[in-house]
Amino acid sequence: MPRTEEGGEATVNVAVPGPAKIEFLYFADCPSHPEALELLRSVLDDHRVESEIDILEVTSDAQARTLAFPGSPTIRIDGRDVDPLGAAARPSLSCRIYRLPDGRASPLPTREQIEEALT
Amino acid sequence: MSLPLGSQAPAFLLHGVDGSDRSLASYEDAELLALIQSCNHCPYVLAWEGRMIALQRAYADRGVRLVAVNSNDASRHPEDGFERMVTHAAEQAFNFDYLHDPEQLLARALGSERTPEVFLFDRARHLVYHGAVDDNRDDSAVGRHYLAEAIDAALAGEPVAVSETPAVGCTVKWLS
Numbered sequence: 460m461p462r463t464e465e466g467g468e469a470t471v472n473v474a475v476p477g478p479a480k481i482e483f484l485y486f487a488d489c490p491s492h493p494e495a496l497e498l499l500r501s502v503l504d505d506h507r508v509e510s511e512i513d514i515l516e517v518t519s520d521a522q523a524r525t526l527a528f529p530g531s532p533t534i535r536i537d538g539r540d541v542d543p544l545g546a547a548a549r550p551s552l553s554c555r556i557y558r559l560p561d562g563r564a565s566p567l568p569t570r571e572q573i574e575e576a577l578t
Numbered sequence: 579m580s581l582p583l584g585s586q587a588p589a590f591l592l593h594g595v596d597g598s599d600r601s602l603a604s605y606e607d608a609e610l611l612a613l614i615q616s617c618n619h620c621p622y623v624l625a626w627e628g629r630m631i632a633l634q635r636a637y638a639d640r641g642v643r644l645v646a647v648n649s650n651d652a653s654r655h656p657e658d659g660f661e662r663m664v665t666h667a668a669e670q671a672f673n674f675d676y677l678h679d680p681e682q683l684l685a686r687a688l689g690s691e692r693t694p695e696v697f698l699f700d701r702a703r704h705l706v707y708h709g710a711v712d713d714n715r716d717d718s719a720v721g722r723h724y725l726a727e728a729i730d731a732a733l734a735g736e737p738v739a740v741s742e743t744p745a746v747g748c749t750v751k752w753l754s
Contacts, residue, residue: 564624
């Protein structure tokens with residue numbers, strides 16, 4: 460443990476590495492993506508994660524299949540979907556259904572889902 | 579382009595999830611008719627349809643009929659096929675008709691763009707309100723109940739104060 464000149468313990472700022480890759484995939488016709496991106500950035504800020512977000516617009520059914528894109532928005536952190544259950548849905552150019560803890564449907568993941576994927 | 583306010587309701591003949599065919603004339607006894615562009619798989623529809631059920635329940639005895647219409651291309655979006663409509667309506671215990679518009683004739687006549695998107699017609703079947711059910715997909719954060727306010731005004735024979743609002747939701751999935 461580092462010591463101060465007075466002999467006490469020093470505070471050491473340790474850089475915690477963020478995820479290697481954060482992907483944000485969206486379909487422009489689905490209106491949820493600006494709010495979802497704002498939510499993602501807010502969570503990253505709160506957790507002092509400085510990783511870049513790779514933002515990709517999905518524009519065709521073929522691209523959706525290639526990317527295994529289950530709907531907009533899709534957020535992957537180091538390849539892990541923030542909603543693993545929904546990740547298996549059929550690739551589609553459509554809005555994605557997320558489930559809130561109380562069972563209601565939402566076009567956005569929850570803050571908690573994103574946070575959980577970060578850990 | 580969406581149907582302009584004041585326009586006459588378009589004629590239609592569509593199959594419903596209850597097995598019956600429905601036309602505009604099927605609802606001639608209704609004081610008000612709300613055609614709601616809808617579907618099975620859109621999260622915005624799923625978020626709002628509980629409120630649609632509640633509205634139908636609240637206004638049924640005053641002659642208001644809500645009718646949901648699914649026009650999405652099921653070849654690209656199999657979740658929106660007719661059999662899934664039947665299942666979805668049963669699972670959600672719809673208290674309103676749910677009609678299939680596979681040729682998208684009604685959607686085109688209405689000029690629908692989103693799901694959900696409301697077209698409220700008065701007793702003379704003139705369009706008096708077009709847009710969203712209310713102002714927030716999160717039912718705990720709703721401030722303005724646009725459709726309910728429009729229904730109240732129309733039932734009272736008064737002008738609808740807010741007659742057009744942006745419909746927020748998924749796009750209608752048009753046939754290629």
